[in-house]
Amino acid sequence: MSIHKVSPFVPYPLPHWKYDVFLSFRGVDTRKNFTDHLYTALDQKGIIVFRDDKELERGESISPGLFKAIEESKISIIVFSRNYACSTWCLDELVHILECKNKNHQQMVYPIFYDVEPTDVRKQSGILEAVFARHEEILAQNKEKVQKWRDTLKEVANICGWELKDRNQSEFILEVVKVISSKSPIISGILKNLVGIDSHLKNLRLLMDKGSNDVRMIGICGMGGIGKTTLARVVYDLTSHKFEGSSFLANVREISKEGGLISLQKQLLSQLLKLPNNGIWNVYDGINIIGSRLHHKKVLLLIDDVVDIKQLECLAGKREWFGPGSRIIITSRDKHLLMTHGVDEVYKLRELHDDNALRLFCKKAFKTHQPKKGYEQLSEWVTKYSGGLPLALKVLGSFLYGKTTKEWQSAVKRLKRDSENEILDILQISFDGLKETEKEIFLDIACFHRGENRDYVTKILDYCDFDPVIGIRVLIDKSLIEVLSNNQLWMHDFLREMGQQIVKRQCPEDPGKRSRLWKEAD
Numbered sequence: 001m002s003i004h005k006v007s008p009f010v011p012y013p014l015p016h017w018k019y020d021v022f023l024s025f026r027g028v029d030t031r032k033n034f035t036d037h038l039y040t041a042l043d044q045k046g047i048i049v050f051r052d053d054k055e056l057e058r059g060e061s062i063s064p065g066l067f068k069a070i071e072e073s074k075i076s077i078i079v080f081s082r083n084y085a086c087s088t089w090c091l092d093e094l095v096h097i098l099e100c101k102n103k104n105h106q107q108m109v110y111p112i113f114y115d116v117e118p119t120d121v122r123k124q125s126g127i128l129e130a131v132f133a134r135h136e137e138i139l140a141q142n143k144e145k146v147q148k149w150r151d152t153l154k155e156v157a158n159i160c161g162w163e164l165k166d167r168n169q170s171e172f173i174l175e176v177v178k179v180i181s182s183k184s185p186i187i188s189g190i191l192k193n194l195v196g197i198d199s200h201l202k203n204l205r206l207l208m209d210k211g212s213n214d215v216r217m218i219g220i221c222g223m224g225g226i227g228k229t230t231l232a233r234v235v236y237d238l239t240s241h242k243f244e245g246s247s248f249l250a251n252v253r254e255i256s257k258e259g260g261l262i263s264l265q266k267q268l269l270s271q272l273l274k275l276p277n278n279g280i281w282n283v284y285d286g287i288n289i290i291g292s293r294l295h296h297k298k299v300l301l302l303i304d305d306v307v308d309i310k311q312l313e314c315l316a317g318k319r320e321w322f323g324p325g326s327r328i329i330i331t332s333r334d335k336h337l338l339m340t341h342g343v344d345e346v347y348k349l350r351e352l353h354d355d356n357a358l359r360l361f362c363k364k365a366f367k368t369h370q371p372k373k374g375y376e377q378l379s380e381w382v383t384k385y386s387g388g389l390p391l392a393l394k395v396l397g398s399f400l401y402g403k404t405t406k407e408w409q410s411a412v413k414r415l416k417r418d419s420e421n422e423i424l425d426i427l428q429i430s431f432d433g434l435k436e437t438e439k440e441i442f443l444d445i446a447c448f449h450r451g452e453n454r455d456y457v458t459k460i461l462d463y464c465d466f467d468p469v470i471g472i473r474v475l476i477d478k479s480l481i482e483v484l485s486n487n488q489l490w491m492h493d494f495l496r497e498m499g500q501q502i503v504k505r506q507c508p509e510d511p512g513k514r515s516r517l518w519k520e521a522d
Helices: 034-044 064-071 088-103 118-123 127-138 143-157 169-183 198-209 228-242 252-258 260-273 283-293 309-315 335-341 354-365 376-386 390-400 405-417 421-432 436-449 454-463 468-477 493-504
Strands: 019-024 049-051 073-080 108-113 216-221 245-249 299-303 327-332 345-348
Touching: 019 034, 019 064, 019 088, 034 049, 034 073, 034 169, 064 073, 064 088, 073 088, 073 169, 088 108, 088 143, 108 118, 108 143, 108 169, 118 127, 118 143, 127 143, 169 228, 198 216, 198 228, 198 345, 216 228, 216 335, 228 245, 228 299, 228 327, 245 260, 252 260, 252 309, 260 283, 260 299, 260 309, 283 309, 299 309, 309 335, 327 335, 335 345, 335 468, 354 376, 354 390, 376 390, 376 405, 390 405, 421 493, 436 454, 436 468, 436 493, 454 468
Parallel strands: 019 049, 019 073, 073 108, 216 327, 216 345, 245 299, 299 327
Antiparallel strands: none
16 A cells, blocks of 8 residues: 555644653652662653652742643652642642643642552541541631542542552552553654654554554655654654664665675664674575564664665565564665555655645745744745745755854745755766666656656657666656656756756766756857
8 A cells, every 4th residue: 555645734833842751759658669679661662751759848849840741741740648639739749730730631640559559649548537637727817728628639649540458569560650651652753843743653653553463564664854854763662662673774775785584684683683793694694583582572763865675675574584573664765665565555755735845945944834024035035935845944054053144045046947965966866877778768857858748758769779668667766757647757957957967967067968858048
């Protein structure tokens, strides 16, 4: 199945949490045992936890910083212990936690009943009955406050959580950490810096959730600079906690040249089995070890920037190599390569829509989401010129950051005349991987045939003995050109200019000696 068009999706705004978890507990009860073990287990998973290590003395008030930490935490875990409700500070903390949850429906609260019964917390009965009698005596002039504490305890105790009772504490903590990990996955600080990725995440995760017990291979394809690796990395960070092991093989194209496929096989096994010395002397050893050691293990494997089918054959040759529920994500510019390997799904990554393209550009050019006054038209022109390509938007936005309107106008003139070399150099990687006849077809389309009918162009190229049917298909699969709904051949502006620059460099001083001329002035 190939997804060629992503349906519009407007996500709920993602808040920027400073902490994943806020721990609310009574220090004298659990600081040096249960809470400390829970904190360590969460921290080892990479979950950012706020824990107040200072025990408040009598007469001290809760600092504004503590309330702020609650507001900046996605999840609050309340550890109810025998003396929790004895502390007016813990109760005030709990009130603020619940108020934040009710105001922001994305915040979550999980109660843990450590050595108290949920019913006692809910009804302030049992050991809590005497505690609240004491509160009412001391705060006889502020009965509303005591009632607020009662109402809050009742509401929080009705939230689904965990009751320790006589359970094994280590197993209990592992269960808590597993649930919290699924609710607060590690995003490596990436998500908050990205624009327009929400709908792609939604669609790609839906593909990953299909056939939960099957071993599934999912390809992400698109032209260079479109954001394939970024998308794959975010999905990896969001879902890796669901697997028994995970491995991210980045820059496969380059690494396979430098260290060979053996180095990638060693990296894969080291990450998934935690074995630094895995006895691989050749790729066939690697294939045998991967297949024999991982077939029982549910893993997440990300293979980034694949250009050769042999790379996949040596790293993820068969589904049987991996345990039930495993997921293999492969990024490539070559759709045909992915299909040849037999992936279950190919997700086609498209350019950013106008609104998101402008937001991304402004984020780099102005460090905000909209153009500065006086830069509106220039920003719109540059954004449209970039064609929704994240790479182009980032490079151009960064280049124009802090420059005056006159400098912008000068840059626009230069862009109309020539492109930024940094962009072209990166995009040219796709071109360099083509066969000679495919390069000739690409250059012809870049110089003469963009926007023309595919059948018409095929006939012209056929006269040149370029085998255009196969050649055009290769260019489409490598995301260097595309065919519009009206059968027009289309090429991104930067790719077209890259092709034209390649021809110009054949003889910069004498256009007559170049392989192609497309300007009347030449």
